[in-house]
Amino acid sequence: xxxxRGKRPPHGEPVLDKAxxxxxxxxxxxxELNLTELSARTGIPLSTTRRLAVRLVALGALEHTADGRxxxxxxxxxxxxxxxxxxxxxxxxxxxxxxxxxxxHQHVLLAVPDDAEAVLVExxxxxxAVDVLYHVGGRLPLRATGVGLVLLANAESETQEGVLAxxxxxxxxxxxxxLASARREGAxxxxxxxxxxxxxxxxxxHGAGGSVVAALSVIVPEPTRQNPRxxxxxxxxAARRISRDMQS
Amino acid sequence: xxxxRGKRPPHGEPVLDKAxxxxxxxxxxxxELNLTELSARTGIPLSTTRRLAVRLVALGALEHTADGRxxxxxxxxxxxxxxxxxxxxxxxxxxxxxxxxxxxHQHVLLAVPDDAEAVLVExxxxxxAVDVLYHVGGRLPLRATGVGLVLLANAESETQEGVLAxxxxxxxxxxxxxLASARREGAxxxxxxxxxxxxxxxxxxHGAGGSVVAALSVIVPEPTRQNPRxxxxxxxxAARRISRDMQS
Numbered sequence: 001x002x003x004x005r006g007k008r009p010p011h012g013e014p015v016l017d018k019a020x021x022x023x024x025x026x027x028x029x030x031x032e033l034n035l036t037e038l039s040a041r042t043g044i045p046l047s048t049t050r051r052l053a054v055r056l057v058a059l060g061a062l063e064h065t066a067d068g069r070x071x072x073x074x075x076x077x078x079x080x081x082x083x084x085x086x087x088x089x090x091x092x093x094x095x096x097x098x099x100x101x102x103x104x105h106q107h108v109l110l111a112v113p114d115d116a117e118a119v120l121v122e123x124x125x126x127x128x129a130v131d132v133l134y135h136v137g138g139r140l141p142l143r144a145t146g147v148g149l150v151l152l153a154n155a156e157s158e159t160q161e162g163v164l165a166x167x168x169x170x171x172x173x174x175x176x177x178x179l180a181s182a183r184r185e186g187a188x189x190x191x192x193x194x195x196x197x198x199x200x201x202x203x204x205x206h207g208a209g210g211s212v213v214a215a216l217s218v219i220v221p222e223p224t225r226q227n228p229r230x231x232x233x234x235x236x237x238a239a240r241r242i243s244r245d246m247q248s
Numbered sequence: 249x250x251x252x253r254g255k256r257p258p259h260g261e262p263v264l265d266k267a268x269x270x271x272x273x274x275x276x277x278x279x280e281l282n283l284t285e286l287s288a289r290t291g292i293p294l295s296t297t298r299r300l301a302v303r304l305v306a307l308g309a310l311e312h313t314a315d316g317r318x319x320x321x322x323x324x325x326x327x328x329x330x331x332x333x334x335x336x337x338x339x340x341x342x343x344x345x346x347x348x349x350x351x352x353h354q355h356v357l358l359a360v361p362d363d364a365e366a367v368l369v370e371x372x373x374x375x376x377a378v379d380v381l382y383h384v385g386g387r388l389p390l391r392a393t394g395v396g397l398v399l400l401a402n403a404e405s406e407t408q409e410g411v412l413a414x415x416x417x418x419x420x421x422x423x424x425x426x427l428a429s430a431r432r433e434g435a436x437x438x439x440x441x442x443x444x445x446x447x448x449x450x451x452x453x454h455g456a457g458g459s460v461v462a463a464l465s466v467i468v469p470e471p472t473r474q475n476p477r478x479x480x481x482x483x484x485x486a487a488r489r490i491s492r493d494m495q496s
Contacts, residue, residue, distance in 0.1 A: 013299075013303045016267050016303055017307070020307045020327075024327060026330045028330065032332065052261065055265075056264075065332070066455075066457065071330075072327060072332070072334070073333075074333045074362050075362070077331045078385050078386075078387075079272060079328070080329075081384055082276065083311075083320040084279055084280065084320070085325075086320070086322060095373065098349070114308075124346065125342070126346070136329055138326075139326075
């Protein structure tokens with residue numbers, strides 16, 4: 001789209017968009033970046049990068065690290081903590097997640113839908129638990145995780161068809177069947193298969209009005225000491241209690 | 249400071265500053281706001297508020313609530329999750345916080361210093377635990393909390409003198425003594441006194457280079473079943489293990 005110099009472009013706020021591009025340049029494996037890296041990763045000229053970085057530090061959104069690089073600041077964490085679908089949901093869920101954790105001592109996950117993915121809002125993990133790839137604040141695919149399947153099963157049909165269109169043939173039929181079962185049972189038992197010797201048991205959390213706003217799961221190694229039936233009951237019960245707490 | 253119309257002001261980026269003013273208008277008890285409220289709380293004209301809100305929604309920093317108001321978005325939570333002093337620290341600390349929680353089933357707190365206050369990065373609380381006022385992402389006073397005293401005892405002398413200047417006479421002498429003891433013992437046992445029948449046991453977490461980057465505490469009701477001596481040992485041990493994990 002052509003942009004007329006000196007006029008505000010029809011869409012977007014250039015300074016704000018650039019500032020968020022800088023903030024989004026950080027990733028879990030590159031949580032600290034210097035100005036040159038920030039400029040290279042965003043395509044924003046170095047002088048503009050420097051000017052905006054200075055301002056973002058003043059606003060608490062960035063902070064200096066011990067070695068003079070930049071990292072996301074605690075000030076942004078402070079603002080983000082007010083996201084109702086972040087820490088708000090988490091505050092309701094955490095006590096029940098603790099209970100589930102004490103039963104399994106493995107992983108307990110809490111995720112919310114965002115576009116055609118899920119964002120992991122909370123994870124409690126034992127020190128001796130099996131490895132899982134997902135970190136808090138990170139994104140999970142809807143069709144390849146327990147919490148994702150719960151959210152997908154309860155998503156708008158447009159989102160469902162979009163994800164179904166990504167797979168074909170037998171896989172698509174299997175996925176449709178899985179989603180129908182998830183809606184019918186009010187729970188998902190998902191085995192990702194090799195190389196992940198785990199089983200994920202997930203259930204939906206309902207907000208005011210009854211819509212599904214989040215999903216809760218436990219992930220345990222397989223073969224497991226726990227009876228999967230009991231896990232389904234425990235996860236569904238916890239999810240129902242969180243739903244009730246959130247609505248009250 | 250006078251601002252020349254049409255020129256960039258000497259300090260600040262007006263659009264960016266306004267966008268963050270809008271984000272900072274949300275508070276724990278007002279986590280959802282409409283445009284009129286956002287405009288009133290920030291002093292930003294309604295038309296500008298609307299324009300920036302639309303853009304912040306597109307960037308994921310805000311989102312619409314079910315009833316048409318605005319709330320902090322999960323997109324901001326996603327970025328903020330990369331704050332090394334937020335979730336990075338939290339990821340190292342959480343397994344050890346779980347251990348402490350299983351011993352006490354009350355509150356386990358993790359806080360980092362920010363200016364002359366502390367920001368609560370994590371809190372694990374039992375459903376039956378005594379009430380505490382602090383929420384994750386919120387701020388705690390340095391001189392009236394266990395974690396705060398640990399951070400203050402290890403802060404730069406400028407910060408210490410600033411806080412000491414807020415109190416006078418016997419209280420200042422008491423606070424100086426407390427800080428000296430915190431440094432000597434490597435731990436704080438703090439009783440806020442009525443109406444809070446609790447005791448907080450806190451210890452410092454050291455980053456690379458040995459500086460104190462965070463503080464860990466347990467808060468239990470008083471009289472307590474646990475021997476405070478044992479709690480001090482448990483909290484110091486957990487804080488030392490987190491320090492070691494973060495440095496490796």
